Amino acid sequence: MFADEGASVAVVDIDASAARETADRILELGGQAIPVQADVAQEADVERAIHTAVQRFGRLDILFNNAGVILPKAMEDVQVEEWDRLMNINARGVFLFMKYALPHLRKTRGKIINMGSMTGLAGQKRNVVYSATKGAVIAMTRSAAVDLAPEGIRVNAICPAGVLTPLLERWFAQHPNPVRVRESQDKSHLLGRTALPEEIASVAVFLASDESSFITGQAIQVEGGATIGYGVGPKAEWGADETAHEFLDHHTRFGEAGGAV
Template sequence: MNGVWRMRFFGKTVIVTGGGSGIGRTSALWFAKEGANVAIADRYIAAATETANLIIEAGGKAISVEMNVTNEDEIIHMIDTTVAQFGSLDVIVNNAAITMMKNVEETSAEEWDRIFQINTKSVFLCSKYAIPELRKTRGCIVNMASLNGVIGQKGNTAYASTKGAVIAMTKAMAVDYAREGIRINCVCPAGVATPLLEKWLETAKDGEQARMDQAQSHLLGYIATPEEIAKVILFLSSEDASFITGQAMIVDGGASLGYGAGPKAEWDCTYL
């Protein structure tokens, strides 16, 4: 592919869930750029296929798999399809998630169960069925958590809870599988310019002010690009991070240090 300068993943196979858009799509493209065979899994097959086609058109190897991350049989099918197509599995990026901007009183029991199914149980199931294949390759798992799971956030209880659980799960699995050579880490971004964030900004009373507040909630003064998060995912998936496991890597532009540092002590923002 054009622009390749390092081939850290040449001959390796990577699955990216939620790979039809946002951080998932960008990560899939970067993995392919560095030589990986990529399986893009998404409940929206058209979006997954679009990502796969972008890779194929650029000379890479990719497949798209329609998958609901809450469906155990579909997850097994995703793993089996990927291994049948490419022969092995080296990395899985558990990226699929939704958000829910509500406090605990506003959240129904049904909403609580749904967001845990999508954001947390999916990480458990995808990891469970990927590990037998990763054991063969001494591969790795990268889970998408959030700064929310580290420090919490006003009016976002269920989402923060799911991401805190992902961080704890990452650490526990890392302990269980380290001696088998399987590294397991997670990434904790603050605000990222994704369709999920854009959808949230559209619901704000003053979208432009909300966008400015979101940017200024980071000490660096702007919202991260998906590429900036994807590069961290690739790092953790590569041999460059060979001695790193069980870590929740915060990639937040200084947001976790910034409360009270600017003109507004409590930023009206969301960490996705």
């Protein structure tokens, strides 16, 4: 969607083939893009990714931090190594990219968009680690906005709930009852459905544009009303704690398999 608006895009992914695939799609549609393989939790990789983008395109106007992983578990079942992994990817990665992008964004009075989550605002059952990482992202966003406003750099976060990505589709498919779990996911949002990726991306494009020129330091909730009562709808619909636990247990197993958001 950024490419549709004329942006040249550096596609950063830990999976080199995924980065190449996305960049190729942009090129096929007439846009400008390069793939960059990098681990967002590794300082040297982040510094190299920023350098590569600036070297190729000559400037940096927009930073969109969108990497993340999830591991839903009860607090007492979380291993310290799992805590560290989520913190390193979801929070440390955001910090590192802001740190190394900042010298270039100062030259362009650029914009930073960070991917938060409604769980960082409202919390979520069996998701204490992920919620903590997203709370950290939201806090970093607000503090960075305070620091950088005098330099004309705006910093905002997007906080979605469920988003109908290919990853979520795979999650549905792995469940013993895919139809039921999908319906329950939809009903956990007040609007009765799960967001499309384009509905999140369009907000990112808006926050990167001059149309949002007086918005900074905000955690924009794009979650279909889910934070008003996330998870209440499905439990009431199923009418049995056993079914709700089945949903959560499968969600946990999916996260343990490396599910990302």
